[in-house]
Amino acid sequence: MTVKETTDQTFEADTNTGVSVTDFWATWCGPCKMQSPVVEQLADEMGEKVSFSKMDVDENQDTPAKFGIMGIPTLIVKKDGAVVDTLVGYHSKEQIEKTLAQYTA
Template identity: 65%
Template sequence: MVSETTDKTFENDTSKGITLTDFWATWCGPCRMQSPVVDELAEEMSDKVTFNKMDIDKNPETPQKLGIMSIPTLLVKKDGEIVKSIVGYHSKEQLASILNNL
């Protein structure tokens, strides 16, 4: 399952274990392609990874603080530390490979 995260909850939501946060917007075509891939991955890897998504239009502070300039951006954190930033559309296989190698 992919949970919504906000500017207020992001740090807490991504502070423990391995987390993947999908930064997206409703008007972004590639984001609409990436979202179902993240949903599928969340079903398959929920025992290992916590999945979140953040609408950058509703939550501008966090993307600005993190320097996110392009979407979709998938941010992977391990115990609260950013370990990978993935920009642009990626297939389920590509993302699974990245997450499995953490």
């Protein structure tokens, strides 16, 4: 499974069904560069249960503003279109798996 690029225009359609994780990031962000491979690995392992996407906050500013994202990386977890969890800063694979287990059981 791959991590899909999402934009302000496609975000709702990309994340309104089932469990989804969106990684809000920027090219200049060091912790984002550490988070990205973790998200990609989770997408490979959990892609059948969870959809994974990423959004560049420099190119897409409406969606991060809507969710009040002040720091990156931020992972937003949605279930059936509703935000159920927000993880700010770098998180390990285990931490993200533990969070997602609440919504994928």
